Amino acid sequence: MPRGDAETILSIRDVSITFESKRGRVTALEGADLEVERGEFITIAGPSGCGKSTLLKAVAGLTTPSGGSIRLHGEEVRGPRQDIGFVFQRAALLEWRNVRGNILLQAEMRGMDMKAARARADELIEMTGLTGFEKALPHELSGGMQQRVALCRALLHEPRVLLMDEPFGALDALTRERMNVELNRIWARTGTTVLLVTHSVAEAVYLASRVVVMSPRPGRILEEHRVDLPTERGYAEVLETGEFHRVSSRVRELLGSTAEAD
């Protein structure tokens, strides 16, 4: 839930994105509108190919809209942004660097003060339950642990907005649930604004303060649903609430047979 006074951190207005390639022209997004307040956890669901990843990339400044505007903290996004964190489906860790080294890569790339960065890395390692694995190499870690390292790396510079593109899509169901619970706890503790793309309806509703459902391509926001549940949530308890069922059924209905919902 947004904390304190509502403050718009991200404003996506009438955004369209068209790609030109050898295979022709594809309009990924058309007329996408979304306002995000500081501290919100937005999950984005939608049929495959509707432009979810494209939307995240545009917020990160990695893809330029063909029309409309994206403002982060009131500033038009015109190129790659330093004040965001990005977590992808694959952790993309450097195989020859240990856990701490992979997390600190963020600080090196940004020229951060290394003393402060090391202290923050230790804090995140503790928060994500990686204590004891600081010196482990990526191949010595489970998939879930690798994603935790990627999460620490994305949070190291305390980004204004954390973007996550199917971050747990490659994990087994049980690990995925555990990661959901951890992410919820981290969000509750840090108050970071998060936008997370997922194909899982359960994940979308469990994690969100607001679930956004997109239309088939060209993608736009079809419906938004606030999830009226406490900020910090237990998994099993939430799944039994009427609120979880209310929002999940509507999201499933909207996604219909096109979604790879679980």
Ligand SMILES: Nc1ncnc2c1ncn2[C@@H]1O[C@H](COP(=O)(O)OP(=O)(O)OP(=O)(O)O)[C@@H](O)[C@H]1O
């Ligand atoms: N760089 C690109 N060049 C050309 N077309 C692209 C490019 N990036 C994305 N597209 C096209 O834009 C559309 C939206 O892609 P996008 O990856 O954003 O969808 P998505 O909703 O994230 O899909 P999925 O759920 O399957 O991951 C697709 O038709 C895709 O082929």
